[in-house]
Amino acid sequence: MKISEVAERSGLSISTIRYYEKSGLCPEVRRGTDGQRRFSATEAEWFSLLASLRATGMSLSDMRAFANLYASGHETVPQRKAALLAHRENLDGRQAELDRCRVILDRKLQTYDEVLENRK
Amino acid sequence: MKISEVAERSGLSISTIRYYEKSGLCPEVRRGTDGQRRFSATEAEWFSLLASLRATGMSLSDMRAFANLYASGHETVPQRKAALLAHRENLDGRQAELDRCRVILDRKLQTYDEVLENRK
DNA sequence: CCTTGACCTAAACTAGCTTCAGGCCGGTAT
DNA sequence: ATACCGGCCTGAAGCTAGTTTAGGTCAAGG
Numbered sequence: 001m002k003i004s005e006v007a008e009r010s011g012l013s014i015s016t017i018r019y020y021e022k023s024g025l026c027p028e029v030r031r032g033t034d035g036q037r038r039f040s041a042t043e044a045e046w047f048s049l050l051a052s053l054r055a056t057g058m059s060l061s062d063m064r065a066f067a068n069l070y071a072s073g074h075e076t077v078p079q080r081k082a083a084l085l086a087h088r089e090n091l092d093g094r095q096a097e098l099d100r101c102r103v104i105l106d107r108k109l110q111t112y113d114e115v116l117e118n119r120k
Numbered sequence: 121m122k123i124s125e126v127a128e129r130s131g132l133s134i135s136t137i138r139y140y141e142k143s144g145l146c147p148e149v150r151r152g153t154d155g156q157r158r159f160s161a162t163e164a165e166w167f168s169l170l171a172s173l174r175a176t177g178m179s180l181s182d183m184r185a186f187a188n189l190y191a192s193g194h195e196t197v198p199q200r201k202a203a204l205l206a207h208r209e210n211l212d213g214r215q216a217e218l219d220r221c222r223v224i225l226d227r228k229l230q231t232y233d234e235v236l237e238n239r240k
Numbered sequence: 241c242c243t244t245g246a247c248c249t250a251a252a253c254t255a256g257c258t259t260c261a262g263g264c265c266g267g268t269a270t
Numbered sequence: 271a272t273a274c275c276g277g278c279c280t281g282a283a284g285c286t287a288g289t290t291t292a293g294g295t296c297a298a299g300g
Contacts, residue, residue, distance in 0.1 A: 037247085059286085060288095088226075098214075139258090155278080156265085257286095
């Protein structure tokens with residue numbers, strides 16, 4: 001699979017995929033005779049997972065740690081699970097904060113409505 | 121009010137507040153005889169609003185546009201309302217995407233559980 | 241044969257901060 | 271008086287997570 005397809009499937013941009021590889025978020029990708037990257041289905045899925053982690057606010061260095069666990073084989077599954085659980089708690093926190101901010105914005109919108117009502 | 125109190129109330133860091141002022145996200149702040157910034161309660165609240173906008177993903181340049189409307193007086197209330205409404209729709213989208221990612225992470229956690237179950 | 245399009249690299253640029261180096265001011269302890 | 275301290279000031283450099291740019295290779299199609 002070529003890089004463009006991985007980009008399409010994962011939602012990452014082509015440059016981000018190259019950047020992630022260079023940053024050590026995956027083992028070096030094999031190349032075809034033309035020098036272009038050829039991804040396996042498994043590698044493509046890995047990038048999709050990275051996309052979800054990143055979208056939910058995991059830092060590149062935490063992602064690198066996760067990738068290293070992944071690269072070290074099956075015995076690291078418990079650590080990976082722990083990392084993901086911790087990350088999900090984080091996500092909970094950020095979602096709650098977004099909700100709090102949303103309430104503030106809604107209140108602001110309401111005061112705008114009142115202002116407009118009074119000046120009518 | 122001093123900058124540290126504004127920081128505490130808004131949740132922004134002191135350097136972020138200075139950076140925001142320099143970036144034109146508020147009119148220049150008055151100074152005391154000692155050369156330090158003195159904020160009014162209204163200015164402090166403005167920074168809290170900026171914090172909510174930023175936390176929900178508004179870019180600095182959109183915030184600048186919003187600040188300029190604010191600085192141009194009452195007749196811009198309709199535009200400000202429109203801007204906030206648009207931003208809230210954005211927020212809806214991002215919250216939905218976070219939920220989608222959360223499902224993906226939960227599925228991954230589940231496969232980890234299955235792996236651990238089978239190896240037990 | 242020549243152009244087009246997808247890929248390649250290294251390096252510069254960007255947003256949004258944070259950190260650093262060096263300095264001033266006002267208050268307290270010596 | 272003076273020495274020191276915390277909190278503030280500035281401008282500049284550093285950082286993260288990418289994106290953009292400049293310059294190049296290769297295979298396919300007209």
